[in-house]
Each structure stands twice: as C-alpha cells, then as structure tokens.
Amino acid sequence: MPIPDGGAQTPWAVAASSSGSAVVFKGHANSYTKVTSVLHLDGGQWRYEPLPEPMPWWKEASVAAASPGAAWIGGVDMYAKTPGSWHWDGARWTRVDVPFDGPFAGRMAVAAEPGGTAWGLLTGFYRNPLDDRVFRFEGGRWVQQDVPLPPQETTELTSIAAGSAENVWIAGVTSDGQGPPCRSRSAGTVRAGSGTT
Numbered sequence: 001m002p003i004p005d006g007g008a009q010t011p012w013a014v015a016a017s018s019s020g021s022a023v024v025f026k027g028h029a030n031s032y033t034k035v036t037s038v039l040h041l042d043g044g045q046w047r048y049e050p051l052p053e054p055m056p057w058w059k060e061a062s063v064a065a066a067s068p069g070a071a072w073i074g075g076v077d078m079y080a081k082t083p084g085s086w087h088w089d090g091a092r093w094t095r096v097d098v099p100f101d102g103p104f105a106g107r108m109a110v111a112a113e114p115g116g117t118a119w120g121l122l123t124g125f126y127r128n129p130l131d132d133r134v135f136r137f138e139g140g141r142w143v144q145q146d147v148p149l150p151p152q153e154t155t156e157l158t159s160i161a162a163g164s165a166e167n168v169w170i171a172g173v174t175s176d177g178q179g180p181p182c183r184s185r186s187a188g189t190v191r192a193g194s195g196t197t
Helices: none
Strands: 010-016 022-027 032-034 037-042 045-048 057-067 070-077 083-088 093-096 107-112 118-123 133-138 141-145 155-164 167-174 183-186 189-192
Touching: 022 057, 070 107, 070 118, 083 107, 118 155
Parallel strands: 010 057, 057 107, 107 155
Antiparallel strands: 010 022, 022 037, 032 057, 037 045, 057 070, 070 083, 083 093, 107 118, 118 133, 133 141, 155 167, 167 183, 183 189
C-alpha cells in the first residue's frame, strides 16, 4: 500500500488498530529519528496529520494505535535525554508530558490495547540510576503503574506490547543469563515468562 512521497523521508514505524486504521510516521533513517510527517490511514487513503509543533530528534521513537480516534507516539529527546509523547484523539495530535525526575531517559516505548488505552515503558540511559517505569494512559495523562520489574543491573528492558488490560507484556534481555527476561501483567499480577527474547 504506497504512502505519499516524502522525498528523503523514510517510513520509520507503523501501528495498526483492530478497526483497520493505521498510523505511520516518517523521518530520517538512522538510530535517531527526526519525525517530520505523521500519516493516518482513513478509509483506504493516507492523510497527513500535522503536529502543532516540531518534534525533537528522538531515539528509537515508537507508535501505537488503539482505534481511529486513539494513537500515541513516544520517544526520548536525543539531546536533552528527556521523554516525550503525543496523543491522537481522532482530530489532532497533542503533546502529553511523561512524568520524569531522573537525570537521563533512554527509551520510551508505547503500546495500545485493541480499541482501548495505551501503555508506556520508560527505561534508563545506559543503566543510569533512573528506575525502569511502566505507565498507563488514563484521563489524558500518563499514570505510573506499580509493576515489579527485574533490576537494571542484570536486565535491559526493550519493548512493551498490549493485548488487553489483563494481557500486557514487557520484553528485555538479561546480561547475566539468569532467569527469563520476559514478563507479563495479568489481573494485577506480574508473572515471569517461560522463554527469552
């Protein structure tokens, strides 16, 4: 499915909802993403959805979509090392602050429940003192969740996925080779996965 030509811009990330809508954002293709265009698939046609202000250069920016009226973009400013996010409400993109009180952030990954809400995973920068954190998007803001996570000394968390409010997965890798690095949140509990990712 071709998307409108963007010159030197490269499609960087895509998210799709169960309703058939999709969101793609485009930028420069390297480990740091300068998001320059956001496109929304609506009725089989791609439409540009402009942001009200420019995004910074982001490290490993991510995108998630729950429905035609709910999508999120998350990332970390490569210069300030602070997290940021944007929310699509079906009509416009709005910047939403991410609670943050550490010296540096490393990655802000987002995931969305089909037809539901979003989750965010904020990780530290090269194992700095910032604890990894999990957020849920509630009432138009990110609310930190009390989810036990493995220690940063042995585990680097990398991504988050959501199948429903009771089926949210966080993946990562362990540096010491001990124990499964995959974890899921189900019915208010966190259980270790049986494999590695």
